[in-house]
C-alpha cells in the first residue's frame with residue numbers, strides 16, 4: 001500500500017515514510033569529467049586506470065526522457081542535469097529539448113563546471129529549453145582554483161562561461177563554491193565581492209562527506225554560521241527566507257540591495273525533513289539519497305521491456321518506502337558505509 005495524501009487540485013500525492021513528496025529529479029548523464037576536484041574525483045582514484053562507463057551502459061536520451069516523463073506523472077516538476085560533467089555528453093542540447101517537452105516539468109536546469117560552456121553551446125541550451133544554469137567555481141585566483149580542479153583550468157575560462165550563460169539568458173546564473181577550510185576559505189569574501197551586484201547568485205556549499213574517496217574530515221568544513229559571520233562583518237547581510245519548501249540553499253541578501261547569496265549547509269544544518277529529491281545515475285539506477293549505498297536498477301527493467309505503468313509502479317514503491325535522512329543522522333565520525341561517489345550520481 002503506497003503512502004498517498006491529498007494534494008490540490010484533486011490527485012493523490014505520492015509521499016515517502018516521512019511524508020515527503022517526490023518533486024525533483026537529478027539526472028546524471030555521464031560519470032566522466034574533465035576536472036579532478038580532489039573533493040569529488042581525486043586523481044589518485046580517478047586516474048588513467050579508472051574504468052568509466054562504456055556507452056551501452058549509459059541511459060540513452062530516449063530512456064532518460066522516458067524516466068523523466070514517468071517521474072513527472074508521480075509529481076516531479078523540476079529536473080536538473082548533472083554528472084560527472086554533463087557538457088561532456090554529446091548533443092546534450094538535444095536531450096534538453098526532449099526534457100523541456102515533458103508535460104508537468106516547470107523547471108529544467110543543469111549544473112556544470114563551465115569549462116566546455118562556449119557562447120554557442122549556452123545559446124543552444126537556452127534555445128532547446130534550458131531555463132537556468134549553475135556553474136561551479138571555487139576560487140578567483142588561479143593558484144587556489146588550479147588546486148581545486150587539479151586539471152589545469154583557469155578562473156578566466158569559468159568566468160567567461162558565466163558570462164556566456166548570462167548573455168544567453170540563462171538567468172539568474174548560480175555559482176556554486178565548495179568551501180574547504182585549508183584550501184579556499186580565504187576566497188569566501190573575495191568571491192562575494194566579485195559577484196555582488198552582478199545579478200549572479202553565489203552559493204557556498206559546506207564540504208560534504210559524499211562517497212568514500214575524498215578523505216573527508218569535519219575539520220575541513222567551514223560551518224554556514226561562520227560564512228554568515230564573515231559576510232555580515234564585511235558587507236552586512238540579512239536572511240531572505242527560502243523561495244519554496246525543499247529549497248536546498250538558505251538565502252541571505254546584502255543590506256544595501258546589491259543582491260543575494262545562498263548557503264547550503266547540509267553538514268551543520270541538515271535539511272532532510274524537506275528533501276524531495278531523487279537521483280538517477282548515468283547507468284539508470286535510482287538513488288533516494290545523495291548518501292545512499294545502493295541504487296535501484298531501472299535500466300534493466302526498461303531494457304527487459306517493462307511498460308510505463310510497471311516502471312511507474314516500481315518508482316512509486318521505492319519512493320513510498322523511502323526513509324533516508326542521512327545528513328540528520330551523520331555522526332562526528334565518517335560513517336563506515338560504502339556510499340556512492342558524487343561523480344556517479346551527480347550533486
Ligand code: SAM
Nearest residue numbers: 039040083084085111112113136176207208347
Ligand atoms: N561537474 C559539474 C560541476 O562540478 O558543477 C556537475 C557535477 S558536481 C558533482 C555537482 C556539484 O557538487 C558541484 O557544484 C560540486 O562543486 C559539488 N560537489 C562535489 N563534491 C562535493 C563535496 N564533497 N561536497 C560538497 N559539494 C560537492
Ligand code: SF4
Nearest residue numbers: 033035037040084113
Ligand atoms: Fe567534475 Fe564536478 Fe566532480 Fe569537480 S565537482 S570533479 S567538476 S563532477
Ligand code: SF4
Nearest residue numbers: 272275289290326327
Ligand atoms: Fe536528502 Fe539524503 Fe541529503 Fe538528507 S542526506 S537532504 S535525505 S539527499
